[in-house]
Amino acid sequence: MIFCFYDESEIEHFSQDLLDSDYWQSNNKVVGTAQGRGTTWFIEVDNKQWVLKHYYRGGLIGKFNKDSYLFSSYENTRATKEYELLNQLRALDLPAPKPIACRVIKNGLFYKADILTERVCNAQDLISFLIKQAVNADLWHKIGKTIKAFHDHNIYHHDLNIHNILIDDQEKVWLIDFDQGEIRTDSTSWKEENMSRLLRSFNKEKTKLEALHWQANEWDLLMTGYTSE
Known part of the structure; x- marks a missing residue:
């Protein structure tokens, strides 16, 4: 059937x-x-x-x-x-x-x-972006704010990582691949787990690709966008 x-x-x-x-x-x-x-x-x-x-x-x-x-x-x-x-x-x-x-x-x-x-046109995933160039502070803030917008609506992303964040040619940030995603209203601990998973993906890719344009202190820039009102 x-x-x-x-x-x-x-x-x-x-x-x-x-x-x-x-x-x-x-x-x-x-x-x-x-x-x-x-x-x-x-x-x-x-x-x-x-x-x-x-x-x-x-x-x-x-x-x-x-x-x-x-x-x-x-x-x-x-x-x-x-x-x-x-x-x-x-x-x-x-x-x-x-x-x-x-x-x-x-x-x-x-x-x-x-x-x-x-398809999100004229866009590349965040890892492809970071292979070519560094991300400026404003864009880190946008990435954090975008994730926060989803979390504010209680949207759980099952596999939040730097492959599932897209940046288009206008520097608009998108999230993709919502397989096993859902709306969660029973708790908030999963939001911290989402962010921890994302941080692990940065560290994992940096280990695999030494030339990746990402430094650990840039996580603070992303989190500044995530926590700002």
Whole structure:
């Protein structure tokens, strides 16, 4: 069984092929890719740019079960939850990608899933930015303020790291990849955990890339933006 959501304002004639990378490759609409757990596809069609992502498992279990998840309901699938959360973020005017479509393919007790989102154009992730140049104090403040805006709305980002922060050519800051994200109102300790995870990602990448334009004292600049009113 196949279950799909899509934005009718973006897609006039929907087909589940739009959630299939082979379809876009065969029509020569793929303009780039990115590698993570799997391949993320960048698509350009009718002057629109989209991002297609298939959901892959991480960690040890991902070595044995690449992309199948236990099914309980369509509402609880990773694709549906991320699609609906992105719609909520857009309604709150938070800088996150617009969801375009998602698909869940159920097979027995398990499912596989895909999501199509709007691409943040003329943007690069923070690690790519830091490989090329240093970040000035104003931009560090913007990064901190942007994260705080999400936290003020109780938006939990499951994997807040320097790969999931984008900077566009106007130096607007965006957050991407809200897989397993959610709205949390039961406590606030997770906000500190989010920030600790982000700091660990800076330290981890600095260890791997000595030339990365980041120094430990710049964390204070980010936190100044995060804590300012």
